[in-house]
Amino acid sequence: GQNIDQPTEMTATEGAIVQINCTYQTSGFNGLFWYQQHAGEAPTFLSYNVLDGLEEKGRFSSFLSRSKGYSYLLLKELQMKDSASYLCAVRDGSGNTGKLIFGQGTTLQVKP
Amino acid sequence: TAGITQAPTSQILAAGRSMTLRCTQDMRHNAMYWYRQDLGLGLRLIHYSNTAGTTGKGEVPDGYSVSRANTDDFPLTLASAVPSQTSVYFCASSAGTSANEQFFGPGTRLTVL
Numbered sequence: 001g002q003n004i005d006q007p008t009e010m011t012a013t014e015g016a017i018v019q020i021n022c023t024y025q026t027s028g029f030n031g032l033f034w035y036q037q038h039a040g041e042a043p044t045f046l047s048y049n050v051l052d053g054l055e056e057k058g059r060f061s062s063f064l065s066r067s068k069g070y071s072y073l074l075l076k077e078l079q080m081k082d083s084a085s086y087l088c089a090v091r092d093g094s095g096n097t098g099k100l101i102f103g104q105g106t107t108l109q110v111k112p
Numbered sequence: 113t114a115g116i117t118q119a120p121t122s123q124i125l126a127a128g129r130s131m132t133l134r135c136t137q138d139m140r141h142n143a144m145y146w147y148r149q150d151l152g153l154g155l156r157l158i159h160y161s162n163t164a165g166t167t168g169k170g171e172v173p174d175g176y177s178v179s180r181a182n183t184d185d186f187p188l189t190l191a192s193a194v195p196s197q198t199s200v201y202f203c204a205s206s207a208g209t210s211a212n213e214q215f216f217g218p219g220t221r222l223t224v225l
Binding site: 030031033041042043044045048087089097098099100101102103104105 | 143145147152153154155156157160162168170171202206208209210211212213214215216217218219
């Protein structure tokens with residue numbers, strides 16, 4: 001079956017670092033994605049990992065371990081505007097499709 | 113640049129009625145997708161299209177149909193709405209099936225009473 005797990009909620013302090021974990025069990029794998037979604041808005045793309053290791057993009061980094069079925073999103077120097085839901089998604093590796101399987105999302109609240 | 117547009121923004125629909133949610137993109141993307149987002153369940157794929165003229169079923173296709181007559185448009189039709197189809201519907205597109213980013217439309221909030 002297809003299963004993607006991430007914590008439902010997290011709270012962190014402005015200026016701090018937070019790590020959002022995601023574990024997955026899927027029948028196929030062709031990349032792992034992180035999206036950010038502010039309340040009432042559409043998801044927006046943050047990062048993509050297909051090989052093991054760390055991808056850094058400004059204050060955001062994403063890590064992947066395919067053998068462990070594990071990824072994390074690291075947010076540094078947290079700002080109030082980072083309060084949002086963070087969605088982990090795996091691209092289905094079966095067949096030539098771009099289908100994404102999403103976790104239920106992690107709602108991050110950044111406090112002053 | 114419009115990107116992806118969806119219409120309507122929101123709708124209240126009586127159970128048993130039919131409705132088409134519209135989605136248009138101006139990025140000439142080959143692949144398009146329809147998701148529904150429900151509290152506690154995340155985004156779930158309803159139908160997808162790898163290229164104009166082709167469609168496929170996602171995780172939750174029952175009660176929905178799609179068509180892809182051209183590259184830009186990907187309408188989603190509910191033939192006979194039921195209350196369990198109350199949700200926020202997002203359309204998305206990507207340059208291709210191996211593209212690293214899907215772009216999402218602003219969403220349609222549908223309530224079926």
